[in-house]
Amino acid sequence: MPEAVLQRAAAEMLDWQGSGMGVMExxxxxxxxxxxxxxxxxxxxxxxxxxxxxxxxxxxGGGLGENAIVxxxxxxxxxxxxxxxxxxxxxxxxxxxRYCQAKVIASNAxxxxxxxxxxxxxxxxxDASYVHICxxxxxxxxxxQTLPDLAALGSQAPLVIDFSSHVASRSVDWRRVGxxxxxxxxxxxxxxxxxVIVRDDLLGHALxxxxxxxxxxxxxxNQSMYNTPPTWAIYVAGLTFQWLLQQSEGALTGVAAMExxxxxxxxxxxxxxxxxxxxxxxxxxxxxxxxxVPFFLVDETRNDDFLSGARDRGLLQLKGxxxxxxxxASIYNAMPLEGVQALVDYMREFERSHA
Amino acid sequence: MPEAVLQRAAAEMLDWQGSGMGVMExxxxxxxxxxxxxxxxxxxxxxxxxxxxxxxxxxxGGGLGENAIVxxxxxxxxxxxxxxxxxxxxxxxxxxxRYCQAKVIASNAxxxxxxxxxxxxxxxxxDASYVHICxxxxxxxxxxQTLPDLAALGSQAPLVIDFSSHVASRSVDWRRVGxxxxxxxxxxxxxxxxxVIVRDDLLGHALxxxxxxxxxxxxxxNQSMYNTPPTWAIYVAGLTFQWLLQQSEGALTGVAAMExxxxxxxxxxxxxxxxxxxxxxxxxxxxxxxxxVPFFLVDETRNDDFLSGARDRGLLQLKGxxxxxxxxASIYNAMPLEGVQALVDYMREFERSHA
Numbered sequence: 003m004p005e006a007v008l009q010r011a012a013a014e015m016l017d018w019q020g021s022g023m024g025v026m027e028x029x030x031x032x033x034x035x036x037x038x039x040x041x042x043x044x045x046x047x048x049x050x051x052x053x054x055x056x057x058x059x060x061x062x063g064g065g066l067g068e069n070a071i072v073x074x075x076x077x078x079x080x081x082x083x084x085x086x087x088x089x090x091x092x093x094x095x096x097x098x099x100r101y102c103q104a105k106v107i108a109s110n111a112x113x114x115x116x117x118x119x120x121x122x123x124x125x126x127x128x129d130a131s132y133v134h135i136c137x138x139x140x141x142x143x144x145x146x147q148t149l150p151d152l153a154a155l156g157s158q159a160p161l162v163i164d165f166s167s168h169v170a171s172r173s174v175d176w177r178r179v180g181x182x183x184x185x186x187x188x189x190x191x192x193x194x195x196x197x198v199i200v201r202d203d204l205l206g207h208a209l210x211x212x213x214x215x216x217x218x219x220x221x222x223x224n225q226s227m228y229n230t231p232p233t234w235a236i237y238v239a240g241l242t243f244q245w246l247l248q249q250s251e252g253a254l255t256g257v258a259a260m261e262x263x264x265x266x267x268x269x270x271x272x273x274x275x276x277x278x279x280x281x282x283x284x285x286x287x288x289x290x291x292x293x294x295v296p297f298f299l300v301d302e303t304r305n306d307d308f309l310s311g312a313r314d315r316g317l318l319q320l321k322g323x324x325x326x327x328x329x330x331a332s333i334y335n336a337m338p339l340e341g342v343q344a345l346v347d348y349m350r351e352f353e354r355s356h357a
Numbered sequence: 358m359p360e361a362v363l364q365r366a367a368a369e370m371l372d373w374q375g376s377g378m379g380v381m382e383x384x385x386x387x388x389x390x391x392x393x394x395x396x397x398x399x400x401x402x403x404x405x406x407x408x409x410x411x412x413x414x415x416x417x418g419g420g421l422g423e424n425a426i427v428x429x430x431x432x433x434x435x436x437x438x439x440x441x442x443x444x445x446x447x448x449x450x451x452x453x454x455r456y457c458q459a460k461v462i463a464s465n466a467x468x469x470x471x472x473x474x475x476x477x478x479x480x481x482x483x484d485a486s487y488v489h490i491c492x493x494x495x496x497x498x499x500x501x502q503t504l505p506d507l508a509a510l511g512s513q514a515p516l517v518i519d520f521s522s523h524v525a526s527r528s529v530d531w532r533r534v535g536x537x538x539x540x541x542x543x544x545x546x547x548x549x550x551x552x553v554i555v556r557d558d559l560l561g562h563a564l565x566x567x568x569x570x571x572x573x574x575x576x577x578x579n580q581s582m583y584n585t586p587p588t589w590a591i592y593v594a595g596l597t598f599q600w601l602l603q604q605s606e607g608a609l610t611g612v613a614a615m616e617x618x619x620x621x622x623x624x625x626x627x628x629x630x631x632x633x634x635x636x637x638x639x640x641x642x643x644x645x646x647x648x649x650v651p652f653f654l655v656d657e658t659r660n661d662d663f664l665s666g667a668r669d670r671g672l673l674q675l676k677g678x679x680x681x682x683x684x685x686a687s688i689y690n691a692m693p694l695e696g697v698q699a700l701v702d703y704m705r706e707f708e709r710s711h712a
Contacts, residue, residue, distance in 0.1 A: 003382050005371065012370035016363050026547040026593065027358050029674065062417035062549060063570055064584045070568030100566055187585055192381040194417060194549045194587030211455055211566050213425030215418055229419045230542055232549025234589060238381065319384065 003191070003336055007241040025237045030230050038233075039226070042240030049243055049256055050169075052199055053176050059198040059218060060226040060236050065090070065166040067216070068183040068196060069097035072162055074212035076132050076181065076204055077102035083130040083159065088115045088139030089325065090164060095134070101209065102131065115142035118289035121150040130159040132180060132204075138168035138291055140188075141323040143283070143330070145291040149178045160204060168293045169197065170246055171335055172261040180204055188293070189335045191239030194232045246335070260335055267333050267342045268292040274346045280353040298328035304356055305329075315348055358546070358691055362596040380592045385585050393588075394581070397595030404598050404611055405524075407554055408531050414553040414573060415581040415591050420445070420521045422571070423538040423551060424452035427517055429567035431487050431536065431559055432457035438485040438514065443470045443494030444680065445519060450489070456564065457486065470497035473644035476505040485514040487535060487559075493523035493646050495543075496678040498638075498685065500646035504533045515559060523648045524552065525601060526690055527616040535559055543648070544690045546594030549587045601690070615690055622688050622697045623647040629701045635708040653683035659711055660684075670703055 016024050021034050028035040043058050052058060063071060073082060082102045084095040086109040098104040107126060108119035126133065133152060138145040145168060152161050160180020169184045181204060186195040198218065205219040214220050215229045251259040272290060275281045275297050283290070283297045299305060308329070312320050322328040333342055371379050376389050383390040398413050407413060418426060428437060437457045439450040441464040453459040462481060463474035481488065488507060493500040500523060507516050515535020524539045536559060541550040553573065560574040569575050570584045606614040627645060630636045630652050638645070638652045654660055663684070667675050677683040688697055 003379070008371050008379050008381070012367040015367035015370075016360065024358070024363050026363070030548060062419065062422070062587075063568075064417065066584045067417070067568060067570040070570065097569055100568075185585060192587075192589045193385060193585045194590055213418075213422060213455075214452055215422040215425065229421045230540055230548045232417075232547075232587065232590070234547045234593075235549055235587070238589075 003238075004242065004245045007238065007245050010241055011238055026234050028233060030227055030233050035233055038237050038240060039231070042236055042243060045240060045243035045247060046197075049246055050174055050199070051176070051257075055202050056176065056199050057202060057205070057218070057222040059200065059221045060231050061196040061198055061216070061221060062194065062229070062232055063196055063216065064185045064193075065164060065183065065196070066093070066097075068164070068198070069094045070100065071212075071216045072132075072134070072181065072183065073098040073101040073104070074216065075208045075218045076160075076162070077209070078131050078207050079209060081105060081127050081130050083107040083124075083127050083133040085109070085119065085124065085133065085135045086111065087118060087136060087144055088142035089323075090139055090141070090166075091134070091136040094136065094164060098134070101211075105130075107133070110144070113286075114284075115139065115144060116284045117286040118144055118146060121155060124150075124155065126152070126155060126157045126159070130157070132160045132162045133157065134162045134164070136164040138165065138293055140167045140291075140294045140332070141296075141326055141330075143285050143291040143294045143296040144289045145293070147289060149175050151178050153178075160201065167334075168291070170257055170260065171264050171293055173257055186235065186239050191242045192235045195235035195239055197239075263339065264292045264333070264335070267337065267339050268295065270339070270342050270346060271295050271331060271333070274349065278349075278353060280357055281349060293332060293334055295331045295333065296322055296326055296328060297331070298322075302328070307356070308352055311352055312345075312348060315344070317345055317348055320345075358593075359597065359600045362593065362600050365596055366593055381589050383588060385582055385588050390588055393592050393595060394586070397591055397598060400595060400598035400602060401552075404601055405529055405554070406531070406612075410557045411531065411554050412557060412560070412573070412577040414555065414576045415586050416551040416553055416571070416576060417549065417584070417587055418551055418571065419540045419548075420519060420538065420551070421448070421452075423519070423553070424449045425455065426567075426571045426573075427487075427489070427536065427538065428453040428456040428459070429571065430563045430573045431515075431517070432564070433486050433562050434564060436460060436482050436485050438462040438479075438482050438488040440464070440474065440479065440488065440490045441466065442473060442491060442499055443497035444678075445494055445496070445521075446489070446491040449491065449519060453489070456566075460485075462488075465499070468641075469639075470494065470499060471639045472641040473499055473501060476510055479505075479510065481507070481510060481512045481514070485512070487515045487517045488512065489517045489519070491519040493520065493648055495522045495646075495649045495687070496651075496681055496685075498640050498646040498649045498651040499644045500648070502644060504530050506533050508533075515556065522689075523646070525612055525615065526619050526648055528612055541590065541594050546597045547590050550590035550594055552594075618694065619647045619688070619690070622692065622694050623650065625694070625697050625701060626650050626686060626688070629704065633704075633708060635712055636704060648687060648689055650686045650688065651677055651681055651683060652686070653677075656711075657683070662711070663707055666707060667700075667703060670699070672700055672703055675700075 108124040166184035181200040187193040249259045251262045322330040463479040517536045521539035536555040542548040604614045606617045677685040
């Protein structure tokens with residue numbers, strides 16, 4: 003997380019802006035927290051250019067919770083189309099089967115999740131309540147560089163995107179999206195806050211078995227305060243929104259600046275890997291994730307040496323997910339270019355001394 | 358919240374115990390957060406004397422979420438008995454009807470929620486999956502001073518208690534309880550953490566429609582980390598558990614000390630109200646809440662004057678809930694005896710000058 007955000011949160015811990023109380027002590031119905039929550043929503047709307055006809059909901063339960071909450075709210079018990087592109091969309095598809103006919107209309111399993119299935123090949127259902135994609139898969143390192151245009155493919159179904167792992171790393175084309183959801187912990191703040199951004203016409207169709215606390219209509223009608231909201235997490239996410247709005251790269255600000263920065267970070271790392279005979283990334287270049295870069299040493303007997311040397315340099319959490327193996331560099335918004343440069347420097351040195 | 362807890366959270370914001378990272382920056386799967394979470398559970402078990410055959414689950418969704426999550430996990434779609442004693446149990450009963458035959462077997466509605474229905478009069482079902490009570494009702498200010506002994510009443514059903522608003526204010530007789538749930542925000546920490554303490558034999562019977570993220574068996578099998586847990590809230594709750602363990606009153610420590618302190622606070626306020634012809638509490642003395650004390654000015658035309666004078670003295674949030682009217686003093690664990698004394702002093706002075 004940005005150090006400036008942490009410092010401000012620490013400074014305001016016992017007294018938020020002269021109110022005499024810390025954020026964790028506030029009633030969620032008081033005017034102080036109301037101001038914090040309203041500002042967070044306004045800043046997020048600006049940051050992601052959220053259109054007026056979308057609701058911003060601050061919820062609990064995480065991305066895994068939303069795997070159930072989305073179909074309970076949107077499926078109407080009917081057919082839902084799933085595009086399966088890695089571990090997260092596999093989980094989403096499996097969970098949705100509790101609530102609807104969840105059909106896999108495209109998959110990249112035959113490529114071991116290293117290519118995104120071309121939208122023109124998707125077998126879109128005529129009557130799907132929605133189409134689900136995970137727009138960035140953290141474990142396999144594949145990302146939709148461009149969101150699919152379902153309308154252009156002849157579908158009227160709204161697109162649901164799980165953008166947990168790359169929210170605020172790039173802009174969102176809301177004309178192509180009906181609902182976006184994500185846990186805040188990757189790019190936006192602390193764990194315990196789930197963000198749902200949903201178009202107004204999709205509310206009001208929840209199944210009877212949908213818990214009131216997770217009914218989007220109820221949450222929206224109560225400004226995310228039907229349930230006591232995760233007040234601290236909303237506050238810290240709000241500080242992060244303000245930090246993001248203040249970022250700039252040349253004439254670009256906010257998410258546009260982050261997008262340029264993230265592209266530069268990803269290019270630096272992928273270019274180095276591609277140019278090296280010592281390392282390998284197996285993902286097709288047109289769908290490589292800017293957030294999560296899995297890579298392999300061609301000689302995997304050196305894995306432990308590589309990780310050990312990395313740790314000595316303070317380069318942490320580089321071990322790949324157990325289902326994939328190898329290495330993985332997660333280069334979220336808060337990771338500066340210098341951090342990626344340090345990784346590349348280490349990889350180059352390790353190659354020289356071990357090739 | 359205790360100032361010592363807030364100060365420590367602020368001091369550790371950027372560097373938890375020399376780890377080089379703050380708690381909000383930790384992976385929930387790392388050894389640092391693993392240690393925080395394990396310590397929090399151990400401290401909570403000690404604090405509430407939780408038996409070995411109960412699981413402690415750190416969840417999300419709040420008490421209102423649990424109104425659905427409990428019946429999804431425990432009802433088996435069958436009959437569930439509800440004791441309706443105020444606003445919270447009314448909500449719980451209403452929500453449960455989505456998942457089971459939720460039967461009201463006792464109610465205090467005829468007394469306008471000022472008396473607890475005597476357990477000997479409850480019409481317990483022969484085949485209920487469980488019996489639900491709200492052990493402290495914040496709005497109406499009624500509390501079960503003693504938990505009902507269902508076995509002694511001839512029932513084999515486990516007792517479910519919603520103890521959101523008085524957890525850790527007194528001891529729990531776990532021999533009488535199958536499951537206890539509560540949001541942490543009243544007595545245990547920040548909003549965004551839900552505590553579930555459940556006996557092992559009650560797991561494994563969830564309905565198919567229960568979301569995986571809220572399936573107690575799944576949560577328990579993954580040490581509350583199936584889903585990314587609300588890491589910061591668990592950390593702060595853990596600091597609060599340690600603070601509570603350190604409290605003492607004479608030879609008593611921990612919750613026993615808090616219970617004695619809470620009894621003294623409640624006695625001070627109720628005794629003053631009962632002795633005054635100017636103020637009134639309508640709740641039967643044997644079920645008065647130690648946490649939430651609703652009271653009325655006999656001459657209600659003076660309500661605004663009373664609240665205005667209270668505010669001038671820094672006595673905040675005394676307005677009663679809109680469904681009940683009058684005043685309400687919430688005297689949770691973190692409120693010291695001196696705070697209640699200040700309220701009583703003000704009430705006495707207001708009475709003298711307005712009687």
